[in-house]
Amino acid sequence: MEVTQLLAIGLAAVLVLIVGMYWRLRNTTWAARPPIIVGDPDVTRRLIFDHADAFSNHPLFPLGIDLDAGHPKTTSITSAPYGPFWRAIRRNLTVNILHPSRVAELLVPLQRDAVDALVADVSSAAARDTVVGVRDAVYAAVFSTVARLCFGEDVGDHHDVRSMQKMLHDFFHDEVGAFDLLTSRWARLVHRGKWRHLLSTRSWLGDAFGPVIASRRLSRGSRSNNDGGGMARSYLDSLLDVRVPGNFDDPGESSNEAPRGLRDDEIIKLVWEFLGASTEAVVAIIEWTMAHLVAKPEVQEKLYLELTAGDHQNGQVSDERLRDTPYLRAVVLETLRLHPPLPMLIRDVGPDGAAAAGIPTPPNGTVARFMFNAEVIGRDPKVWSDPEEFRPERFISGGEAENLSLVPGPKEIKMVPFGAGRRHCPGAGLSMVHIGAIVAALVREFEWAPPEDGGGVDLTDSTALFVKVMASPLRARVTPRVSQS
Ligand code: HEM
Numbered sequence: 001m002e003v004t005q006l007l008a009i010g011l012a013a014v015l016v017l018i019v020g021m022y023w024r025l026r027n028t029t030w031a032a033r034p035p036i037i038v039g040d041p042d043v044t045r046r047l048i049f050d051h052a053d054a055f056s057n058h059p060l061f062p063l064g065i066d067l068d069a070g071h072p073k074t075t076s077i078t079s080a081p082y083g084p085f086w087r088a089i090r091r092n093l094t095v096n097i098l099h100p101s102r103v104a105e106l107l108v109p110l111q112r113d114a115v116d117a118l119v120a121d122v123s124s125a126a127a128r129d130t131v132v133g134v135r136d137a138v139y140a141a142v143f144s145t146v147a148r149l150c151f152g153e154d155v156g157d158h159h160d161v162r163s164m165q166k167m168l169h170d171f172f173h174d175e176v177g178a179f180d181l182l183t184s185r186w187a188r189l190v191h192r193g194k195w196r197h198l199l200s201t202r203s204w205l206g207d208a209f210g211p212v213i214a215s216r217r218l219s220r221g222s223r224s225n226n227d228g229g230g231m232a233r234s235y236l237d238s239l240l241d242v243r244v245p246g247n248f249d250d251p252g253e254s255s256n257e258a259p260r261g262l263r264d265d266e267i268i269k270l271v272w273e274f275l276g277a278s279t280e281a282v283v284a285i286i287e288w289t290m291a292h293l294v295a296k297p298e299v300q301e302k303l304y305l306e307l308t309a310g311d312h313q314n315g316q317v318s319d320e321r322l323r324d325t326p327y328l329r330a331v332v333l334e335t336l337r338l339h340p341p342l343p344m345l346i347r348d349v350g351p352d353g354a355a356a357a358g359i360p361t362p363p364n365g366t367v368a369r370f371m372f373n374a375e376v377i378g379r380d381p382k383v384w385s386d387p388e389e390f391r392p393e394r395f396i397s398g399g400e401a402e403n404l405s406l407v408p409g410p411k412e413i414k415m416v417p418f419g420a421g422r423r424h425c426p427g428a429g430l431s432m433v434h435i436g437a438i439v440a441a442l443v444r445e446f447e448w449a450p451p452e453d454g455g456g457v458d459l460t461d462s463t464a465l466f467v468k469v470m471a472s473p474l475r476a477r478v479t480p481r482v483s484q485s
Contacts, residue, residue, distance in 0.1 A: 241261075
């Protein structure tokens with residue numbers, strides 16, 4: 001046999017090996033057993049509400065890996081097992097930050113600066129170019145507000161906020177995202193550096209937020225009454241004060257261990273959850289809303305007229321103001337119906353849940369994973385007329401979804417963008433105010449039209465970690481409105 005033939009055979013063997021390895025690695029997933037996908041609103045209602053005890057646990061490791069391995073365990077509200085620890089940290093967030101009175105007191109004043117900066121950004125982009133993108137400017141406006149809610153005014157200088165924003169953005173929007181790394185060993189092999197970076201999340205979060213927490217502890221310690229020195233009490237302040245049951249794994253109602261304060265590594269996890277939860281989905285919905293307004297000028301005009309009528313002109317958006325601007329609320333709800341940014345509500349259930357759902361009992365010590373598909377539920381033709389149509393009128397007086405609440409009750413489910421049952425999103429009210437204020441400012445100040453290049457509005461979606469976003473960032477022709485005053 002000639003050398004060239006030998007070489008060809010060797011090369012072919014190597015290729016077969018590589019392709020085999022590729023397929024083996026590609027098909028390795030972190031969820032060992034396939035989840036059970038539910039898209040029917042009635043089945044969702046029955047399982048989540050009628051069997052609430054069994055359907056109240058989210059996955060313990062939302063990213064599929066234990067990022068605490070080798071360290072004391074930490075948890076977020078999202079991943080804490082249903083029980084007293086979860087209740088304590090969720091209650092702390094709802095009472096201290098998300099309660100409507102706190103939203104009015106904390107969020108609304110902070111938004112003013114962020115919205116002004118956003119309007120200035122869009123104005124200068126529109127002056128430079130006929131076609132502008134809105135995603136980055138909105139991201140900055142939302143994050144700067146959220147960072148101040150989280151850390152208070154002493155969050156640091158502009159540079160610190162920007163570097164936190166970049167960290168969060170890279171985590172969700174890196175082109176080789178955590179999801180690719182977790183679902184494919186091939187991706188881990190090719191992007192070893194990024195995989196190592198993901199595994200060391202705990203340590204780089206510590207480097208970023210540890211000093212902020214330490215400095216806040218210090219400044220509070222130097223004041224006798226921990227009153228924040230006249231500053232509004234931030235989420236971080238509440239986390240420094242909250243008392244939790246000794247052990248977050250304890251499923252019982254009463255732990256034997258004495259209540260304790262949170263450790264810094266636990267606070268870091270909760271702060272990271274807060275920043276991510278209050279930025280990503282909010283930005284996604286603002287962009288989807290603007291996309292529909294560009295695509296449907298008649299809806300945009302109707303909204304503009306509502307926003308500029310009477311004393312709404314230049315008014316801040318608050319919970320009450322949203323009640324006075326039903327069309328704005330309807331436009332945002334219609335966007336949430338069509339594009340729930342977290343399209344899957346996940347529940348891990350044991351034998352009770354499996355029995356309720358009529359599926360085989362999961363083997364000892366394991367769970368069955370249910371994914372309730374919010375996107376399918378919100379577009380169910382049994383529930384919605386012309387479900388694929390963007391029609392905000394459904395949500396106003398006389399419409400098929402008049403008076404629909406943000407989070408469904410136990411009687412009926414029509415849409416679940418903020419989830420359902422005990423684990424529903426506690427940030428729904430704050431989100432509506434935050435989204436409403438930004439959309440209101442963008443529509444009041446500018447007219448939005450499709451780019452002249454004929455590209456139109458592309459409503460294709462893609463997933464950034466867990467969040468459904470527009471696959472191509474929105475681009476629009478933006479014209480400043482003539483001042484009404
Ligand atoms: C448009 C904005 C938002 C959307 C669409 C959204 C959606 C969701 C969804 C679908 C869930 C899972 C619910 C379930 O499993 O039933 C969730 C959970 C959660 N969200 Fe939101 N969210 C938004 C904004 C916020 C904001 C502003 C916060 C404030 C910090 C927040 C904090 C949380 C937390 C802590 C959980 C976990 C709740 C638990 O496990 O008990 N979210 N969110």
